[in-house]
Amino acid sequence: MNQNEGVGKTTTTINLGHALALAGKRVTVLDMDPQGHVAIAYGLDKKQAGLDHVLLDDRAIGDVAIMARENLEVVLAGEYLADYENVLEGGASRGYKLRLAIENSALKERDFVLIDCSSASGLLGINALFAADEVMMPISSNYLSLQGLSKMMRIFKRAEALSGRSIKLWLVSTRMNLHRRLAHEVRRRVLTCFPGRVLKTVIRENYALAEALGFGKTIFDYKQASTGAEDYQALAQDLLLGRIA
Template sequence: MTTGHVRVIAIMNQKGGVGKTTTTVNLGHALALQGKQVALIDMDPQGQVATSLGLDNQQLGIDVVLLEGEAIDVVKHQARDNLDLVPAGPRLNEFEHINEGGVERGHRLRKAIEESSLSAYDFVLIDCPPSSGLLGVNAMFASSELIVPVSGDYLSLQGLSRMMQILKRSEEISGHRIRLWLVSTRMQLRRKLTAEVRKRVLKYFPGRVLFTPIRENVALAECPSFGKTIFDYRKKSAGAEDYFTLASDVLNRRAADGQE
């Protein structure tokens, strides 16, 4: 786990379609708009964080940091005011197949952050791959907090169960606690199923569900194709409102209780 005042937060869910990258990008920009110094690290070989910010997803990034020991500051790019990006890089998937290095392999990201300017930032948000391989292990070992996006369907509850197993295993191996947060995404608040899923999540994880749910919003789905965050694309939308408020929840560690 990194030391200092920086909050390193992994954003992870093995279930697709829950808004993992959407949350990384828009929460990061929302925190930056609230005056915080933020860095995003893309640990997903798909490289969609760069694309979502309108940047080249084939430039060198965290891949050469993990594979060759390059410094993070060499591959860091300014994406917006107060918001920097360390992209995935074209070779990131190779890291999953590294055999040498023993236990040290799982701590390369943590060490790289500690040895970089990112250790003096307010937030580092890590967009994690959907698998629990070596890339995911590095993200978890580097983080002090974990945000799990949970959409409003029952399959998300199954994915959440799997994430709890990964979290427990990571804590056992690394020897440090990771603070868990859940964020309700793609919420259609008038649907009975959506309300039931959120109710269950609140019941089983009291004090762990960030207060603001992210409503299903067409603009959120559209903005990545234009290389824009929701604040660039449609700052008056429900999506922008929700992520800006969610950033305040994260800043103040504001969670819902077991009932709403």
Template sequence: MSAARIIAVANQKGGVGKTTTAVNVAACLAASERRTLLIDLDPQGNASSALGEVKTPHHVYSALLGECTLAEVVLGTDLEYLSLVPAGPDLVGAEIELVNSEERERKLELALASVVDRYEYILIDCAPSLGILTINALTAADSILVPLQCEYYALEGLARLLETTELVRGSLNPELALEGIVLTMVDLRNNLSRQVEAEVREHFGERVFQTRIPRNVRLSEAPSHGLPILLYDIHSRGAVAYLQLTEELLTAHAESQGVSTSSQTAPAASATSGESLRSGGNDERTA
């Protein structure tokens, strides 16, 4: 089995749909029967709670410190092909505790050695900062996926993140690539959303995914039920958007490897089959 493709989902600005994107792309990959691991590297632990209540003596920080292997921290989820490495309250102190540690930027890269051959995709939900935890994620990753909210300061924050990415590429991970930019919380009734989208697409061209993630009530409700949007309401606009985004991502990966896209399992088909899917209704309102 080949090693997993490791994708860091990052933006140093909070509230841009970073965790929502990490959780739901991971769920859609799992629904398409890709063995997927989601690593919660955000001290807030929202990705962990978005997949249900987590009760475990070990969390990701235990593996970063070498107290256990990352494989020992892996938990199952409601989706057969999706596993989780949860965050814990001890992750809050990582920025201070790791600062004088040997190879502090490579803790996650080293920890991943125990699991990287077990999965096809590993997604890392990064902290909303450019500190040592995010640097660990970028050092370990093959690529970075950037959720970008359609708002006034979006490009300014993106520029800072890309500067950090260049620094990591220059000194720690020369193979780090930009997976793409995904526009989130899009409301096309809003002039600002349309203006920001036009500017981002003008600057970054094909590196911006065609799929937009809309503002959607069901999408914002799902985490409070401990479910990805596929299991909460697969018919919602948010679920449809993340299925489309994941299909776009899988198609790009297949084309880069010279694989026919017709051989790729459609996430939507896999997601709608199976008795484990739970629906919270069909409300497609936007917020």
């Protein structure tokens, strides 16, 4: 999750999901962004039913889950997910719909459930926060990311207060150009502000990551020998081994 657009949320979700699946973990990716980019990234038909039917029509998650790769299950956004932002009936319970759907599914038995969020901070984002045990925020290497981060932290703290639970926060540096001084400066600041919360691996800017998306492939389908594949594999290991910067 991150309120800034284009920081690598979807790229991280789909590639980290595939990296964990390739490491033998059982993974489910949920697309909570109405743009439906997860479908495109995995080469799936965006028009298939998904979380839209789960949230709007009380369909079971298991009914709309699709196997995208070995060990990797996906629940797409679906065509109507944006409509959930306008649901008025249900009061405060509207924020817990995803959490309930997950509790009533087999997802508890998965090793990892990754939720890709949109850049908006509406009801869909709240549903994701109330459902999650941990939040990963990709931080790209420019000054606007630091601004976005403080806005994001307010939303995050509010969700913790409203739900009465603490949510573990992880930050990950994305789209890093190692030759830019600014990129290192942004990472240094993030490390200073969030000691112990920044994952060790830095995701470098790698054009193959952007190309893969256009072919409906993850970086592991598209180009094993790339810094993108190397970095997302390392990020998966950070999660498995608890490696921080």
